[in-house]
Amino acid sequence: MRVVPVPCLSDNYAYLVARPGASEALVIDPSEADSVARALAHEGLDPVAILVTHHHHDHVGGIEGLLERFGALSVYAHASDAGRVPAQSERVEEGRPFTVAGLEVRAIHVPGHTLGAVAYLVGDAVFTGDTLFVAGCGRLFEGTPDQMHASLTGKLARLPASTRVYCGHEYAAQNLRFAAELEPDSAAVRDKAAEVADRRGRGEPTVPSTIGEELATNPFLRAGAAAIRARFPAAASDAEAFAAMRAAKDVFKG
Secondary structure, X not given: OEEEEEEEOOOEEEEEEEOOOXXXXXXXXXXXHHHHHHHHHHHOOEEEEEEOOOOOHHHHOOHHHHHHHHOOOEEEEEHHHOOOOOOOOEEEOOOOOEEEOOEEEEEEEOOOOOXXXXXXXXXXXXXXXXXXXXXXXXXXXXOOHHXXXXXXXXXXXXXXXXXXXXXXXXXXXXXXHHHHHHOOOOHHHHHHHHHHHHHHHOOOOOOOEEHHHHHHHOHHHOOOOHHHHHHOOOOOOHHHHHHHHHHHHHOOOO
């Protein structure tokens, strides 16, 4: 499967997804139309559908411009986001896979960042929007810490370790500085930070990561780790440690 990250705005990623050798493509989270249209032309791809992970403008702002350029495209988003996503034509729900552009897509409902947040599993890749980042997770705008913790550890973390992770923003370097604050003795975090610095130094995106790498380095998937629990001694459970950690990340200046 072919995945093309498309940098948008200041730090967003949209994605083009297609079968090898095929011209039909999915567009995931087009925050702006121009960058996505240029990438489609460069890659020789024709869009047939748009998949949206959640309703925030920096993930849907390019939908109408793409429809103006390419005509009618199916727009997929969670059923609960109907009326919040421009031109939404398809309502996705967990447990109801669908096929588009010759690709089978499994929607995973991951409330927390927003209540209608969805991750899309396509082949061996998962597109997580603002739920799971490289070494981080999204802020809680609509959901609760318990919801986000369940979405991350009960759903995304249970995907195969080799699953490639494509997230919605380039936040890896700052996220890894926070991870190093929590687990300063972690060789996995140090190695990942060095890899990220190398990629960014070459002007490359830090996606994809993998679920296995995230389990080793992402503190929001590691709320039960001894070093992290020690940083939040008042937490009576992993979920409470997660909540305290997310609050600490909200004010982290590193």
